Amino acid sequence: MQLEDYFEFQRPDDIRLKGTRVGIETILYEYIHRSRTPEEIAEIYTSLTLEQVYATILYYLHNKEAVSSYLTNWLEWSHKSREEQRRNPPPVVAKLIKLKAEREAMKKVEENDFLNIC
CATH class of the missing domain: 1.20.5 (Single alpha-helices involved in coiled-coils or other helix-helix interfaces)
Structure with missing residues (x-):
């Protein structure tokens, strides 16, 4: 199995774990910004397997520049959306x-x- 087989690349700004509605940003935010371990993430998101969590982190580590850009864009969009909802x-x-x-x-x-x- 190839690493990319774990994901559905729906759009350049929407990468999800195959068979779920969970985007890679969900896992990577927990991992990078909240310093959670893969085991903790799998406990929080019970619809995911530990293998899927590790695959996402490995995908990030193999594609750090592109995925970091993806996450930056996602965070900016999230902040703008929250501000718009607040207003x-x-x-x-x-x-x-x-x-x-x-x-x-x-x-x-x-x-x-x-x-x-x-």
Whole structure:
């Protein structure tokens, strides 16, 4: 089996473990940025085998420059997406944020009322 046989190269910016919806960025983020061991990663992502985790890390080590670029692009996209969601949340999220703010305001009013009674 070739190392590349472990992956589905769907697009230049989308490499997944064959037979899963897990992208290599998921494993490599845990490995590189969170310093998790392959065993820890396999425990977290139970749909993956330890062999798949090691294959992903080996693929990274064999193609470090290209995969590092892939990860940099993914991180930039992730940050932009999160910022866009923060600025323009979906209606249901906006409603939850509003409800949370109302609940916190009500809690402060109740606390103030309690302190005024004491």
